[in-house]
Amino acid sequence: MLKGYIEVVVWDRDGRIVQSGRHEMHSFLNNLLKFFEAFFKGDGLGVGVSMADTGGTTRTVVGAANNSRQSRLGTAAASGDDSYGILVGSGTTPVDMNQYTLASKIPHGTSAGQLSYGPLSLDDLGVVQTVSPPVYRFRLVRSFTNASTSSVTINEIGVAVRYRFADYDYRFLVARDVLPSSYTVPAGGSASVAVTIEVELG
Amino acid sequence: MRLNCELIVEVDGKQVYRGALKSFLKNFGLYLAGMMKNNGDTSTHKYVTVTGLDGSPANALVEICVAYPSGPLVFGAGDNDDSYGILVGSGSTPVSPSDYALASKIPHGTGTGQLDYDTHTVVSSYSSTSSYVEIYRTFVNKSGSDVVVREVGLVARSYAKDVADVKFLVARDVLPSPITVKPLGSLTVKYRISLSM
Numbered sequence: 001m002l003k004g005y006i007e008v009v010v011w012d013r014d015g016r017i018v019q020s021g022r023h024e025m026h027s028f029l030n031n032l033l034k035f036f037e038a039f040f041k042g043d044g045l046g047v048g049v050s051m052a053d054t055g056g057t058t059r060t061v062v063g064a065a066n067n068s069r070q071s072r073l074g075t076a077a078a079s080g081d082d083s084y085g086i087l088v089g090s091g092t093t094p095v096d097m098n099q100y101t102l103a104s105k106i107p108h109g110t111s112a113g114q115l116s117y118g119p120l121s122l123d124d125l126g127v128v129q130t131v132s133p134p135v136y137r138f139r140l141v142r143s144f145t146n147a148s149t150s151s152v153t154i155n156e157i158g159v160a161v162r163y164r165f166a167d168y169d170y171r172f173l174v175a176r177d178v179l180p181s182s183y184t185v186p187a188g189g190s191a192s193v194a195v196t197i198e199v200e201l202g
Numbered sequence: 203m204r205l206n207c208e209l210i211v212e213v214d215g216k217q218v219y220r221g222a223l224k225s226f227l228k229n230f231g232l233y234l235a236g237m238m239k240n241n242g243d244t245s246t247h248k249y250v251t252v253t254g255l256d257g258s259p260a261n262a263l264v265e266i267c268v269a270y271p272s273g274p275l276v277f278g279a280g281d282n283d284d285s286y287g288i289l290v291g292s293g294s295t296p297v298s299p300s301d302y303a304l305a306s307k308i309p310h311g312t313g314t315g316q317l318d319y320d321t322h323t324v325v326s327s328y329s330s331t332s333s334y335v336e337i338y339r340t341f342v343n344k345s346g347s348d349v350v351v352r353e354v355g356l357v358a359r360s361y362a363k364d365v366a367d368v369k370f371l372v373a374r375d376v377l378p379s380p381i382t383v384k385p386l387g388s389l390t391v392k393y394r395i396s397l398s399m
Contacts, residue, residue: 001226001395002205028205030328033335033397040324040337042276042359049326064273064361070266072274073234074242084242096330097397122239127228127299134299136231140238162242164265169242199234202225202297202374 002028004197006157006177013188025177025195027095032174035073035161038063052100054083054160054171061163061172071164073174075140077120082108084160084171085120086142086193092155092178100173102158110147115185118143127201135198145190154183159195209354209375210338210392218381223373223393225297229253230372233275233358237264247362252370253302255285255357262360262368272362277337278322279359284310286357286369287322288339288391294352294376301374304355312344317383331399338392343383351381354391 004025012018034051041049042063049061077085082105090113091103108117125137140159146152159175175195185191207223229252236250247267254260266272279287284307292315293305310319319341326335343349355374361367373393383389 001207001223026204028397030333030397032205033326033328033333033395036395037324037326037335039275039358040277040322040335042273042278063276063278064271066271068266068268068270069244070272070274070362071240071242071244071264073237074240074265075238076241078241095399097333097399098328098330122235124232124235124239127231133224136226136228136235136299138231138235138238161238164242164244197234197238199226199231200224201227201231201299202301 001200002197004195007194008183008191010183010185010191011189012186018186019183023177023179025175027177028175029099029173030097031100031172035061035174051172054101054173056100059170062165065165068166069164071162074162075120075159076122079119080108080117082117084162086140086195087158087160088115088144088154088193089156089158090153095176095178099176102156102176106152106154112148112150113152114148115144115152116147118145134201136201137196137198139194139196141192141194143190143192144185146185146187149187151187152185154185154191155179157193206396208394210394211377211381212390213381213383214387219377223375225375226373227301227371228299229302229370233262240265247365252368255303255369255371257302260368260370261366262370263362263366266362269362269365274360276359277356278324281321282310282319284319286359288337288393289355289357290317290341290351290389290391291353291355292350297374297376302371304353304374308349308351314345314347315349316345317341317349318344334394334396336392336394338390340388340390341383342388343385346385349383351383351389352377356393
């Protein structure tokens with residue numbers, strides 16, 4: 001039904017590609033399933049679904065409500081915002097479906113052990129008929145620049161979404177992958193991470 | 203881990219079909235991409251254009267600024283409501299990704315060729331290695347004649363009071379063989395999404 005893959009490209013300070021790879025996504029988390037539960041409940045049932053936000057606090061997510069602002073699975077984080085969208089980390093803890101945060105997020109910044117997070121963009125590629133079964137494909141892309149004087153190693157990739165409900169504003173991790181091999185972003189270099197999601201169609 | 207979806211059909215409480223759901227539609231991909239493309243700031247209403255149940259372009263809300271009651275994406279239609287949620291039909295036209303309606307919906311009712319649409323029920327189970335969420339609906343034949351079901355569909359609703367109320371088909375399956383619901387018999391259709399390590 002829903003599958004995906006991750007592509008990572010690393011450049012050095014001179015713009016040369018020094019590392020790249022493509023990996024099957026294996027790691028949708030329970031939080032994503034819980035969003036579907038909230039969507040299913042929606043009208044009439046009116047019961048929220050509990051899930052842990054990226055800070056580990058249990059929150060209630062609803063499908064529909066008698067409140068004003070609502071947004072569910074937004075990923076288009078702005079430049080410098082490391083709270084949602086594609087996130088990168090240095091942790092290698094194996095994936096567990098109950099996880100709600102990266103094992104060790106690399107924060108936004110220009111100091112050692114930090115990466116400068118670019119804005120997230122989503123390319124909607126639409127229906128792809130050249131594969132069987134056909135799929136609906138879209139791709140999240142984000143760049144990470146190492147403005148520090150030491151290299152930074154990426155071992156894990158996550159996708160976190162923003163949830164708005166009335167005045168509540170939460171972030172939830174919905175996918176996490178530990179990469180089969182590390183990617184090292186040299187000082188002055190950068191990395192691009194693309195997460196492609198495919199919905200299998202009839 | 204990959205998110206999988208199954209379709210389960212029961213007649214009078216007995217399972218008669220269980221198989222992988224193969225028929226999510228273009229509408230679902232469009233909406234999911236549209237929802238994820240947003241930043242969640244909710245400063246304005248934001249929409250994605252899907253194909254409505256009548257075949258016309260329809261603007262479905264993915265973010266809602268100030269309007270309520272509202273729900274950007276919901277499925278749980280109430281009792282007797284055959285406009286969204288799980289629907290059944292008698293058509294057998296092969297599925298196409300651009301389908302926007304059942305080929306021939308069986309309407310809610312108690313007359314010939316109709317079924318009484320019940321409310322929806324959602325059940326779920328979560329663990330660190332295996333989880334699922336399931337939505338199901340039961341249809342009762344209160345007429346005096348058989349009703350034959352050949353297709354099932356899932357219709358989403360996206361609405362906000364005084365702004366928009368859009369219903370759009372996100373999945374449609376033609377059953378491998380027709381299922382007959384006898385007078386006073388019941389049919390239950392379940393969509394189960396699961397995740398396992």
